[in-house]
Amino acid sequence: MDPGVNRWIADFGNPQWVETCVRSSFDIFERHFSVQCRLFRFGDGWLDNSMVQLIEELGVQIDLTLEPGSEAKLSLVKEELTTGLIPDRRKIPNYPYHPSRKDFRRVDSSGRSTLWIMPVSTARKPMSRPRNFQSFLSDLLMPYRRTLQLNLGFEPSLFQHLFEQSLFAMRQPYVAICARTDVGANNSQRGLADRNLGYILDHKPADQFVFTLPVPAIGYLNGHRGDPDGTTHAVSTSG
Numbered sequence: 001m002d003p004g005v006n007r008w009i010a011d012f013g014n015p016q017w018v019e020t021c022v023r024s025s026f027d028i029f030e031r032h033f034s035v036q037c038r039l040f041r042f043g044d045g046w047l048d049n050s051m052v053q054l055i056e057e058l059g060v061q062i063d064l065t066l067e068p069g070s071e072a073k074l075s076l077v078k079e080e081l082t083t084g085l086i087p088d089r090r091k092i093p094n095y096p097y098h099p100s101r102k103d104f105r106r107v108d109s110s111g112r113s114t115l116w117i118m119p120v121s122t123a124r125k126p127m128s129r130p131r132n133f134q135s136f137l138s139d140l141l142m143p144y145r146r147t148l149q150l151n152l153g154f155e156p157s158l159f160q161h162l163f164e165q166s167l168f169a170m171r172q173p174y175v176a177i178c179a180r181t182d183v184g185a186n187n188s189q190r191g192l193a194d195r196n197l198g199y200i201l202d203h204k205p206a207d208q209f210v211f212t213l214p215v216p217a218i219g220y221l222n223g224h225r226g227d228p229d230g231t232t233h234a235v236s237t238s239g
Contacts, residue, residue, distance in 0.1 A: 013084025056115040069147035121150040123165035
C-alpha cells in the first residue's frame with residue numbers, strides 16, 4: 001500500500017524494494033517459526049532472474065510461483081497501479097526443473113542450480129460462445145489468453161475441466177493446486193472447495209493418487225521419497 005496515493009501498487013519494476021520485502025519476510029518467518037523458509041511463491045505469478053538467485057541464496061528448496069502458458073502482462077487487475085511487467089511464461093516447462101541462472105524459464109544445463117521450480121497446474125478454460133468473429137479468431141489463435149491456474153475456489157464445472165486437462169497433460173502427471181487464504185472465508189467459498197476436493201477423492205483413478213507436500217512430491221517425480229524428514233515450510237510475498 002502506498003500512503004501517497006492510498007492504493008496498492010504491484011511494484012515489480014522496483015528491484016530494491018522487492019528485495020527488501022523478500023529479505024524482511026524471510027527474516028520474520030525464521031524468527032517467528034524458528035525454522036528456515038524452504039518453499040516460496042511470489043504474488044501474481046511474477047518472477048525474475050535476480051529474485052530466483054536471491055531466494056536460492058536464502059535457502060529456498062522449491063519455488064511455486066510460475067504458471068505455465070500465461071502471457072506477459074502489466075497486471076492481473078486492470079485497475080491496479082503497477083510498475084514493471086509480469087513475465088511471459090508461455091514456454092516454460094510444465095514439470096519441476098532446476099532453473100538456468102541466465103533465464104529462469106529455461107532448464108539449467110550447468111548443474112549449478114540447487115533450486116527447484118515447481119510450476120503450479122494450469123490449463124485452458126473452455127471456449128465461450130464468441131461474441132463475434134474477431135473474438136472467435138482471438139480465442140483460436142491465442143489460446144494462452146484462456147490459461148487459468150487450477151484453483152480450489154473455482155466453480156466445480158470449471159475446476160473439473162481444468163483438473164482433467166492438468167492431470168492428463170503429462171507423461172509423469174502431478175497436480176499442484178492453488179488455494180487463496182480466503183477460500184474458507186465464508187460458507188460459499190468453503191462449499192466450492194469442499195465440492196472440488198470431493199471430486200478429486202471420487203475420481204476414477206483416485207486410488208492411484210498420492211496426496212503429498214511439494215518436497216516429497218519432487219522425490220516421487222524423480223523416483224525417490226525426497227526430503228528425509230518430510231517437513232516443509234512456506235512463505236509467500238507479493239513485494
